[in-house]
Amino acid sequence: MKTFIQIQRYGDYGDREPVKAEGATQNQADWPLWEVFIRSKMGLDHKHVGSLHAADAQMAIENARDVYTRRQEGISIWVVESKYIHASNPDEAASFYDPANDKVYRHPTFYDLPDELKAM
Amino acid sequence: MEKQATINLEQQFQDRVDQDIRIEPKDWMPEKYRQTLIRQISQHAHSEIVGMLPEGNWITRAPSLRRKATLIAKVQDEAGHGLYLYSAAETLGISRAEMIDQLHTGKAKYSSIFNYPTLTWADIGAIGWLVDGAAIMNQVPLCRTSYGPYARAMVRICKEESFHQRQGFEILLTLSRGTEAQKAMCQDAINRWWWPSIMMFGPADDASPHTAQSMKWKIKRFTNDELRQKFVDICAEQVKILGMQLPDSELKWNPETGHHDFGKINWEEFWQVISGNGPCNKERIAARVKAHEEGAWVREAATAFASKQAQKQSAAVA
Numbered sequence: 426m427k428t429f430i431q432i433q434r435y436g437d438y439g440d441r442e443p444v445k446a447e448g449a450t451q452n453q454a455d456w457p458l459w460e461v462f463i464r465s466k467m468g469l470d471h472k473h474v475g476s477l478h479a480a481d482a483q484m485a486i487e488n489a490r491d492v493y494t495r496r497q498e499g500i501s502i503w504v505v506e507s508k509y510i511h512a513s514n515p516d517e518a519a520s521f522y523d524p525a526n527d528k529v530y531r532h533p534t535f536y537d538l539p540d541e542l543k544a545m
Numbered sequence: 546m547e548k549q550a551t552i553n554l555e556q557q558f559q560d561r562v563d564q565d566i567r568i569e570p571k572d573w574m575p576e577k578y579r580q581t582l583i584r585q586i587s588q589h590a591h592s593e594i595v596g597m598l599p600e601g602n603w604i605t606r607a608p609s610l611r612r613k614a615t616l617i618a619k620v621q622d623e624a625g626h627g628l629y630l631y632s633a634a635e636t637l638g639i640s641r642a643e644m645i646d647q648l649h650t651g652k653a654k655y656s657s658i659f660n661y662p663t664l665t666w667a668d669i670g671a672i673g674w675l676v677d678g679a680a681i682m683n684q685v686p687l688c689r690t691s692y693g694p695y696a697r698a699m700v701r702i703c704k705e706e707s708f709h710q711r712q713g714f715e716i717l718l719t720l721s722r723g724t725e726a727q728k729a730m731c732q733d734a735i736n737r738w739w740w741p742s743i744m745m746f747g748p749a750d751d752a753s754p755h756t757a758q759s760m761k762w763k764i765k766r767f768t769n770d771e772l773r774q775k776f777v778d779i780c781a782e783q784v785k786i787l788g789m790q791l792p793d794s795e796l797k798w799n800p801e802t803g804h805h806d807f808g809k810i811n812w813e814e815f816w817q818v819i820s821g822n823g824p825c826n827k828e829r830i831a832a833r834v835k836a837h838e839e840g841a842w843v844r845e846a847a848t849a850f851a852s853k854q855a856q857k858q859s860a861a862v863a
C-alpha cells in the first residue's frame with residue numbers, strides 16, 4: 426500500500442531507495458574510462474565530446490567513431506584515459522583566477538585614444 | 546559551525562542554479578541533488594537500452610531494405626543515447642557496472658512503455674511517432690537542465706531524435722494509404738500505443754515536496770501534466786494526416802482552455818507495469834541479462850589482449 430504520494434517525472438520511475446554513489450559493491454570491473462575529443466573539420470581544435478569505456482586505445486577510437494561520429498561529426502579523434510586528466514579545483518576558482526581580475530589594461534578598450542585615429 | 550558551512554554552500558549552490566549557471570561534476574552539490582540525478586539519469590539510460598528490444602524484434606522482418614536500414618540506424622542511435630547518459634551518470638560517482646547491476650537485479654527501473662510487445666510491423670511506426678514523440682517532448686526541456694553533463698547529453702540526443710519520429714510517421718503514413726488490411730493494422734497499432742505513450746509523462750501533478758525540489762533545482766522545467774497536454778494537442782492534429790483516430794472517445798477541442806480535453810488515464814495499469822507486471826517485463830530483463838552474460842568472455846578477452854599488448858610494448862621499449 427502506498428503511504429505517500431510520490432510524483433515521478435521523465436526518467437524517474439519511483440525507486441524509493443536512494444542510489445548509493447560511493448562504496449558500492451562491484452561484481453566485475455569496468456573497462457577503463459576514456460575521454461573523447463573530436464575535430465569536426467580541418468582548421469578547428471579537437472573538442473571534448475564525452476567519454477566511453479574501452480579495453481585499449483584502439484577500441485576507444487573505434488567506439489568513439491561509432492557513437493560520436495555517426496553523422497559525420499568528425500574527421501579526427503583523440504582519446505585519453507580519464508585518469509590522466511588533471512583539472513583545476515572549482516572550489517579554489519576565486520583565488521586561482523584572481524590575478525587576472527584587476528588587469529583591465531590587458532584589453533584594447535582600456536586605452537583612451539581619439540576617434541580620428543584610424544586602422545588601429 | 547559545520548552545519549552553518551553546509552547551509553552557506555547550499556545557498557551558494559541554489560544561487561548558481563537560480564542564475565542558470567550550470568553545475569559541473571567537480572562542483573559542490575547537495576547529496577540529495579546528486580542522488581536524484583544518479584537515479585534519474587541512470588533510469589533514463591536504462592530506458593534507451595531496453596527500448597532497443599521491442600524495435601530490434603522487427604529488424605529481420607522489416608518489409609524493405611530501406612525500412613531495415615533506417616530501423617537499424619534508429620536502434621543504433623538508441624544504444625548511443627544509452628551510452629551518453631551512462632557517461633553523464635558516471636560523472637556523479639557511480640560506476641557503469643553498478644548501474645548495469647541495478648538494472649539486472651530490478652533495483653533500477655526504466656520507462657514502462659518498453660514492457661509492451663511489438664505485435665505487428667505497424668507497431669514500429671507507432672513507436673517512432675508516439676513513443677519517440679513523447680520522449681522528444683520530455684527531452685527538449687532537459688537540454689536546459691541544471692547539471693552540465695546531463696544537459697549536454699540531452700542536446701546530442703535531441704538532435705538525433707527527430708529522424709526517429711519522422712521515420713515512424715512515414716511508416717504509418719504508408720500503411721494508412723495502403724490496403725484495407727494495412728489501414729486496419731495502422732489503426733490497431735495506434736490503439737495499443739496511444740495510452741501507454743501518454744503515460745510516459747508520469748503520474749498526474751499533485752502537491753509533492755519531491756516535485757518541488759526537482760523544479761527548484763531546475764532538474765525539471767515543466768510538470769508532467771503540462772508536457773502531456775502539449776503532446777495530446779499535437780498528436781490530435783497529426784493523427785488527422787493519417788486519417789486515423791486516437792482511441793479516446795472523450796478527446797475533443799476545448800475552445801475555453803485552448804487545449805484538447807482527454808479521457809481518464811488508467812493509472813492502475815501504469816503502476817502494475819512499473820512494478821514488474823507488464824506484458825514483457827520479465828522477457829526484457831532476461832534479454833538484457835543474457836546479452837550481458839554471453840558477452841562476458843568478449844570483455845575478458847579484450848582486457849587480456851589489451852594487457853598483453855601493453856606488456857609487449859613495454860618489453861620492446863626496454
Ligand SMILES: [Fe+2]
Pocket residue numbers: 593622623626702706
Ligand atoms: Fe533515444
Ligand SMILES: [Fe+2]
Pocket residue numbers: 623677680706709
Ligand atoms: Fe529515439
